[in-house]
Amino acid sequence: MIAQELEVSLHMAFVEARQQRHEFITVEHLLLALLDNPSAAEVLRACSANIEDLRKSLTNFIKDNTPQVAGTDDVDTQPTLGFQRVIQRAIMHVQSTGNGKKEVTGANVLVAIFGEKDSHAVYYLHQQGVTRLDVVNYIAHGIKKSDPPEPAKGNESGASESEEGGERSEKASPLEQYTQNLNQLAKEGKIDPLIGRQYEVERVIQILCRRRKNNPLLVGEAGVGKTAIAEGLAWRITEKDVPEILAESTVYALDMGALLAGTKYRGDFEQRLKGVLKSLRDKPNAILFIDEIHTLIGAGAASGGTLDASNLLKPALSAGQIKCIGATTFTEYRGIFEKDAALSRRFQKVDVVEPTVAETVEILKGLRTRFEEHHGVKYAANALQAAAELSAKFINDRHLPDKAIDVIDEAGAAQRILPASKRKKTIGKTEVEEIVAKIARIPPANVSNDDRSKLQTLERDLKSVVFGQDKALEVLASAVKMARSGLGKGDKPIGSFLFSGPTGVGKTEAAKQLAFIMGVELIRFDMSEYMERHAV
Structure with a gap:
């Protein structure tokens, strides 16, 4: 019924209480013993608790508040009703799960301790930022607590707080947690170079240099290269190919998934977003890029509430405290973004139209070396021309240059998966026609015939x-x-x-x-x- 490790912990709790000549063994004695229990200690560490701080607080409390028995005779230490309820609660919980689990571990007892809400054991756990939900989440799903615990307010933890100040200050900033540094990715060669789009990039730079409302909004169909323009700006900044006013700028791409993940309670999302905005204000050369910016409208809002991410962003945008580049499609712009007049007027619209076939060919020529290195093949000039022309003609559910890039990428992948004896070193027009026929689901003869x-x-x-x-x-x-x-x-x-x-x-x-x-x-x-x- 009770795991051996828990038996050892219970035995040590009784031994410690008798040695201290305590009349009763309390929930605080039990929690102090669980700090040395392997399963309970693992859970506490996963919940970002400082075990040494917790041990010190419990030891001081037990020493000052537990009555002692005078004399030299052996002490018959008795468990309190709270102690008994915790053990019984843990056993009943394990029995009621019905999943074949038979043994009660220290982690189960740790969960049961939270039932004694008026005990000092629960108070000290809350001081370390550990809640019952955190413990259950880790035991049931293995989810660790991502945020650091709240600073302890007791006198006992004052010294440890100062000792850990340096460690906590070294934790990742909101920008590192919830954004991607596009300048760093460009330096590491993880961003493809931007081919063409000179007008759009110059227009974005011009808007960014404004004193107020310096927020360009890239509007275009999916796949025409809106994100590539923002990445191209970061690449140009690293190459010092921008005006002096933007020479020291850094482009951060907001990760909405990371920003929303794990926000269990009202206010968690707002706190994270405000942390990002504060970090951006502290860096006057920072530029925030928000892809699919229409998702900000309504993000984080409670049911029936009006406060969402866009309303948190408006004051900073209108005052020129941060520079922001947004990207969205024409449909979302007209249907969602434009309806919020207060937000849309803070952005300057830049239309990103679909490139022509000739412009797409130039883009493919610029990206050719990247795909050749990845797939280990060469692309003939007529293959790039055919990819642009045939994708524009037969693939109607996507836009250039995205669909043409997909064609040459898939053509390289098709050769890469073949045995070495059948693999071609150079991809020509025929291979591209086969890929276009597969994507468009039409007979290859219809693609190849003139x-x-x-x-x-x-x-x-x-x-x-x-x-x-x-x-x-x-x-x-x-x-x-x-x-x-x-x-x-x-x-x-x-x-x-x-x-x-x-x-x-x-x-x-x-x-x-x-x-x-x-x-x-x-x-x-x-x-x-x-x-x-x-x-x-």
Whole structure:
């Protein structure tokens, strides 16, 4: 029932009480003995308790407040009711778990001690910042307490507080805990160089040099390079390629996940964020970068409350006490960020548009060496050109340059996983076409074939399978050729055609054959199936 280590601790508690000729053995005696119990001591250390401070406080309390028996006869020390309740509570708790655990350990007794809320044992544990929740979290889930304990207020701990002052001051600052130093990452070569985007970077630098409201907001679709601009600014700062006013600046990227993780109680999140903002105020050359800045609105707010992260940030932004770079998409900007007028007016919007195919090719050329070193292959020039062109043409759910970078990265990964005998040293256009076909889920032949050859024979091919509609097919083929000539906008449909005529003349067949010849997927809606109300 009771673990051997706990039996030893209980025996030592009774022996110590008899040697001191104490009339009773109390909960404080029990906690003092548990300080030498392996399982209980491990839990206390995981909860950031100072065991020596706790031992000193308990020893002084027991010495001053426990009655002693006079004389020289052996003392029959009796356990107090509180002592008995703690042991009984620990045994009942272990029995009620029903998980096959049979032995009561020192850690279980430590949890049971918190049931004696009026005891000095619990008071001294709270002085060390140890709560019942901390102990249970570590025993059940192995979660250590991340924050240091509250400074002890008793006279006994005054000396130890001064002794540990140096150690506590060496703990990580809020900036180290909840942000990433992009300048340091750039120095270590962990950030890819920024290719292009000269206008956007210069605009960001210009806004940062303002006296007030010096907070640029990068707005663009996912994958167009908003985060890369902030990283590129940090890289330019390390290379001294910025104006003198920003030469000593450091860019810190806020980690919202770390900021929210472990915030169990009301006020924990606000305290962390205020610590970050205070550290930024103390560093006049610091620049805060917040990716997905729209997540600040509502972050940390209690149910029905109005105080969230954005409201904590507003005063510092308007006064120019900190410099902040935000990044968000057009959808979130219009739907969330712009609705908070007080926050949005403190930022200066910088639109980050999707680069052209030619600009994407230049970006891929700049990143080529990084991917060649990682995958151990070479990229041919036509492979980079094909990655930009084909990804723009066939991958429609993402944006350049992100999807083109994904293509060359996956092409390198595809070669890397092959056996050495089958691996190619140089990735060409063919390998890129295969990857694009996999991502877009279309036949590889449709990617590799050139539209020119299809368009040249389009009219003849249509007439060979659809009969009696030569005039209509000529108009259709001419319209498709005009649309694919490149004169129209790339993000618009190739054409909208209305086939009219009686049943059975070849309207549906013409659409089917056009899709088959051009190598595109045909999605058919037969509206005769939706004539009844219940069919919709």
